[in-house]
Amino acid sequence: MEIGLNHYLVLSTILFAIGLVGVMRRKNLLLLFFATEILLNSVNIAFAAISHYYGDLTGQMFAFFVIAIAASEVAVGLGLLIVWHKRHGNIDLDNMSTMRG
Amino acid sequence: MEMFLYIALFAPLVGSMFAALFSASPKTLIAGIVPSALLFISFLASSILLAYVLKTGGSIHVEMMTWMATGDLYIPFGFMVDQVSVTMMMVVTLVSTVVHVYAIGYMSHDKAFNRFFAWLSAFVFSMMILVMSDNFAGLFIGWEGVGLCSWGLIGFWYHKEVATWAANEAFIMNRIADLGMLIGIFLVYWNTGTLQYVEAFAAMPSLETDILTWMGIFLFIGAMGKSAQFPLHTWLADAMEGPTPVSALIHAATMVTAGVYLIVRANPLYDLIPHVGLFIASLGAFVALFAASMALVNRDMKRIIAYSTLSQLGYMFVAAGLGAYWVALFHLMAHAFFKALLFLGAGNVMHAMNDELDPFKMGGLSKVMKGTFIMMTIASVALAGIFPLAGFFSKDLILEVGFIQNHYIIYTVLLFTAGLTAFYSFRLVALIFHGEERYKLFGIDPHEAYKFMLVAMTPLLLLAIIAGSLKGTYFDMVTIVLPATQYHVHSAVVYWIMTIGTQLFVIGAIAFAYKKYALSEVKVPDGTSAMENSFGYKLLKNQYYIPQFYENYLVKPYRELSLAFWKEVDMKIVDATVDGIAKAIYNTGENTRDMQNGNLSTMLKWMVAGAVGLLSLAVVFGLAVKFSSEIEFFLSTLGVQ
Numbered sequence: 056m057e058i059g060l061n062h063y064l065v066l067s068t069i070l071f072a073i074g075l076v077g078v079m080r081r082k083n084l085l086l087l088f089f090a091t092e093i094l095l096n097s098v099n100i101a102f103a104a105i106s107h108y109y110g111d112l113t114g115q116m117f118a119f120f121v122i123a124i125a126a127s128e129v130a131v132g133l134g135l136l137i138v139w140h141k142r143h144g145n146i147d148l149d150n151m152s153t154m155r156g
Numbered sequence: 157m158e159m160f161l162y163i164a165l166f167a168p169l170v171g172s173m174f175a176a177l178f179s180a181s182p183k184t185l186i187a188g189i190v191p192s193a194l195l196f197i198s199f200l201a202s203s204i205l206l207a208y209v210l211k212t213g214g215s216i217h218v219e220m221m222t223w224m225a226t227g228d229l230y231i232p233f234g235f236m237v238d239q240v241s242v243t244m245m246m247v248v249t250l251v252s253t254v255v256h257v258y259a260i261g262y263m264s265h266d267k268a269f270n271r272f273f274a275w276l277s278a279f280v281f282s283m284m285i286l287v288m289s290d291n292f293a294g295l296f297i298g299w300e301g302v303g304l305c306s307w308g309l310i311g312f313w314y315h316k317e318v319a320t321w322a323a324n325e326a327f328i329m330n331r332i333a334d335l336g337m338l339i340g341i342f343l344v345y346w347n348t349g350t351l352q353y354v355e356a357f358a359a360m361p362s363l364e365t366d367i368l369t370w371m372g373i374f375l376f377i378g379a380m381g382k383s384a385q386f387p388l389h390t391w392l393a394d395a396m397e398g399p400t401p402v403s404a405l406i407h408a409a410t411m412v413t414a415g416v417y418l419i420v421r422a423n424p425l426y427d428l429i430p431h432v433g434l435f436i437a438s439l440g441a442f443v444a445l446f447a448a449s450m451a452l453v454n455r456d457m458k459r460i461i462a463y464s465t466l467s468q469l470g471y472m473f474v475a476a477g478l479g480a481y482w483v484a485l486f487h488l489m490a491h492a493f494f495k496a497l498l499f500l501g502a503g504n505v506m507h508a509m510n511d512e513l514d515p516f517k518m519g520g521l522s523k524v525m526k527g528t529f530i531m532m533t534i535a536s537v538a539l540a541g542i543f544p545l546a547g548f549f550s551k552d553l554i555l556e557v558g559f560i561q562n563h564y565i566i567y568t569v570l571l572f573t574a575g576l577t578a579f580y581s582f583r584l585v586a587l588i589f590h591g592e593e594r595y596k597l598f599g600i601d602p603h604e605a606y607k608f609m610l611v612a613m614t615p616l617l618l619l620a621i622i623a624g625s626l627k628g629t630y631f632d633m634v635t636i637v638l639p640a641t642q643y644h645v646h647s648a649v650v651y652w653i654m655t656i657g658t659q660l661f662v663i664g665a666i667a668f669a670y671k672k673y674a675l676s677e678v679k680v681p682d683g684t685s686a687m688e689n690s691f692g693y694k695l696l697k698n699q700y701y702i703p704q705f706y707e708n709y710l711v712k713p714y715r716e717l718s719l720a721f722w723k724e725v726d727m728k729i730v731d732a733t734v735d736g737i738a739k740a741i742y743n744t745g746e747n748t749r750d751m752q753n754g755n756l757s758t759m760l761k762w763m764v765a766g767a768v769g770l771l772s773l774a775v776v777f778g779l780a781v782k783f784s785s786e787i788e789f790f791l792s793t794l795g796v797q
Contacts (some may be wrong), residue, residue: 124641152754 063104070097084136084146088129095125157208158218161237164201164245165199165511167194167282168252172277176269185260187270191277192256198280199249202242204654209242210629213636217290221509221624231351233467236290239634244287244417247492250615251409252280258500259401261605262507272312273397279305280647287417292341292351295418299382300338302411303330310398322394329391330456333381343367357424365429371472372425372432375418383469384730386443390703393450394464396458400503403458408465408499409492416469419476420485423638433477440473441566441573446700448576452583453696455681456513457502458586464539469601471554474566480557481638485634486630488548494620496547500613503534503590508602509595515587516680517598518525522589524602528612528661529589531617538583538661552658556643559654561757571658575665583668590674597680 070093077090099118106114140146171191178187209215215238224231237245256276263269282305286298304327345351347367348359360368379385384392395407406412419426419436426433444467451463456671468491508525509518522529524611538545541552551574556565595602604610631640645651687693698704751762780787 075764079757079764082757148757149755151756 060104060108063100065102067097068101069099070094073097081120082148084148084151087148088132088136092125092129097119157205159202160201160208161216161218161235161288162220162429162544164198164205165288166233166250166280167198167201167278168280170194172274172281175270175273175277179268181270183264183267188256188263188273191273192253193257195249195253195277195280196407197604198284199246199253202245202249205237206246209237209239209380210633213633215239215637217609228349229345231291231293233294234290234351234352235288235294237288239534239637240417240420241287243630246283246490248283248287248410250389250619251492251496252276252283252405253617254612255401255496255500258404258503258609259399261609261612262401262503263264263399266399268312272309275305275308275312276402276405279309279406279411281360283414286414290353291681292344292353292356295421296337296341298379299334299414300312301381302406302414303334305329306395306406306411309402310395312398312402316397319396319397322391322397326391326395329388330381333344333378333388336374336376336381337378340371340378343371343374346370353421357422360425360428368425369428369432372422375422375425376432376436379415379418380439381415382414382418383473384466384468385415385473386437386446386727387702389447389466390445390699390706393459396456396462400458400499400506403462404499404503406497407462408495412469413472413488413492416472416476416484416488419473420481420638423479424502425764427479427639430479433479434563435477437474437477437563440470440477441558442470443467444470444471444474444573445576447570448573448580450696451580452576452700453693455516455545457505457515457584457588458499460515460580461495461498461502464498464577464581465491467577467722468495468551470541470573471551471570475557477563478557478563478566479639480554480641480643482634482640483550483553483557483643484635485638486627487554489630490538490546490550490620490623492625493616494535497531497613497616497620498535498539499791500609500616501535503526504605504609505532507605508613509600512595512598512600514680515584516594516678518588518591518595519591519678520593521526521595521602523593525589525604526674527604531610531613532589533585534617535620536581540666541574541582541658542662542666543659543743544621544624546620548659549627550654555641555659556645558652560643560645571661574658574759575661578662578665579669582666584675586670586673587678590670591678594678596678625678646736649694 067082070071074090074092074094074097078087081087081090099121100120102121106112106118136146140150143150169189170196174190174194175187178184205216214238217236218234218629220233220235222230223233259272259276262277266272277300282298282301284298286295286302289295305321306576307327310326311320313319314323338783341351347363348356350356350359382389392407392412396403398407426436445468447463447466450468451460454463465627468487472484472487472491475481475487489516505518505521505528506513508521508528534545538547539546555567555570555574558570559563622787645654681688683689695701751758
């Protein structure tokens with residue numbers, strides 16, 4: 056059986072779903088970052104696969120951009136996370152409600 | 157000449173504005189003198205216009221500016237001085253000048269002296285607009301303006317409950333009639349396409365009689381309200397709560413005659429519909445008798461004079477309804493002079509008696525108030541129609557009009573009313589000025605009014621005496637615009653019998669009044685005598701129970717209906733809907749604020765929910781577009797377009 060575009064898209068969808076569930080369910084900020092990464096990478100897979108399918112490099116270039124932005128985002132995010140942990144001694148989402156409406 | 161027209165029209169407005177400047181400050185004499193002087197100027201300008209109209213026989217017509225011009229509708233602020241309006245202008249400016257000067261004395265102890273003159277001059281301005289306008293729209297503005305000023309002046313002493321009540325009653329009654337008037341004006345516009353008198357009346361002969369009848373009826377309803385004809389008459393007697401100069405100017409001489417003026421002005425219309433005219437005349441005759449009968453037993457000096465005004469307005473409507481427009485206008489003029497004089501005299505008496513209104517508590521005042529006594533007696537003689545005073549010429553003429561046109565019932569009613577008029581007028585004079593000095597029982601020390609007040613009244617006195625001799629000149633003048641029908645009884649014998657008979661009848665009534673009330677044994681009634689307990693007396697005393705009828709069968713049901721509407725419709729439907737919308741929004745906010753609890757996890761969940769929602773919408777719409785033809789087919793089978 057040859058692995059075609061559909062397989063990649065299915066994989067991408069499954070990963071996206073896993074990421075979405077993670078975003079919704081996880082209370083640990085670190086794991087939330089993981090879930091976000093899964094979301095981004097699922098999209099990257101789709102980009103790369105479709106790009107290859109059409110023979111157009113734009114999608115792959117876009118995937119690189121996403122990776123770069125994800126890396127800087129994680130860098131900033133982890134920095135904030137460490138500062139938060141130093142101050143409060145935990146990284147539980149339920150305690151981060153100072154912006155309550 | 158245009159300049160004089162503008163001076164005559166706007167001088168009262170300037171006076172009113174001037175007095176209004178001081179309306180909140182304590183009494184300043186200048187606020188009374190300046191409006192009076194300006195009114196005198198207005199009177200002079202009117203006289204010049206009268207001289208011009210008399211000399212040339214023409215009229216002056218100016219168009220100050222365009223007021224409304226949309227499509228076919230064109231209404232200018234146009235003013236016209238013709239033979240009819242100049243007569244009214246003379247009456248209005250003369251009586252109001254006299255009343256203004258008189259009021260400087262009469263109101264001198266009143267705290268709201270300045271406000272009084274602001275209102276009074278504003279009234280004169282509105283009245284001038286009413287009589288000088290050359291179209292129905294301007295007439296209506298003046299009509300409403302005098303209504304407003306009348307409201308302000310009846311309720312002048314607004315701290316008195318009865319005064320504000322009377323003011324509102326007058327205003328509301330007039331609103332009812334004004335609706336009729338407005339419908340009449342709309343009918344005129346719809347059918348003739350214009351509101352200018354000249355053009356509208358020129359277009360009327362070609363219209364159907366039905367339409368003209370409705371026009372005539374609705375315009376007359378307006379006149380009925382302003383002139384207090386039955387059944388809208390109750391406000392006039394209650395309007396006597398206002399200061400006496402107001403009663404003299406507004407509720408005797410000028411405003412209440414506006415209805416007669418309207419009929420006279422619309423004479424080309426009423427000439428085309430004699431059946432409406434006959435109705436007007438019949439109603440007028442009825443009101444003449446009806447009002448005179450109520451005046452017979454009343455114990456309020458001002459109300460007696462008010463009923464007499466009502467009765468005389470009835471006479472005027474008889475003349476106007478029978479097509480004798482110049483006679484109606486002539487009686488209007490003569491009546492304005494002697495009735496204003498009578499009211500001002502009553503004002504003097506009221507001042508002397510510390511605002512006591514019951515003539516039974518007076519008596520013998522002729523000794524202390526000689527000037528007022530003479531004036532009121534002459535005014536009453538003129539009102540009764542004794543030769544050679546004003547009333548003889550104008551009132552007997554109305555009787556003759558009725559007789560010549562073979563309306564013998566109207567004639568008889570009016571003749572009988574003439575006797576009643578003489579009786580109640582002299583009952584009043586006898587009770588006030590003759591007999592025993594009953595006021596001593598009540599510890600009142602009467603005094604004559606200021607000299608200048610009496611001097612101010614003399615022009616009216618002179619006119620009440622000599623107005624009859626102006627008849628020839630007046631006839632030649634107004635018949636240029638009004639139908640010039642001479643009313644002469646054909647046979648000289650019948651004429652003399654009628655005239656002398658009427659005179660004897662009236663004199664007899666006067667003598668009877670004196671015999672009954674001028675003697676010393678008249679006592680203050682205490683409600684025990686047989687006459688006071690008779691049914692007729694009670695009926696008349698209670699004004700035929702008409703005010704009670706209105707109160708019980710119109711005002712009360714209306715109030716109940718309003719209450720019901722307020723509680724059932726307004727509170728339960730209108731308010732409930734508005735409150736419901738507000739509550740729904742408030743509850744939505746209350747219930748959804750949990751979404752914003754600041755918890756990142758919850759917010760992320762909502763974000764996902766939103767994304768899913770939008771995605772599913774996109775899918776649904778995408779599918780709908782894709783299968784639109786199928787959906788349409790499916791809907792059409794269900795019968796939906």
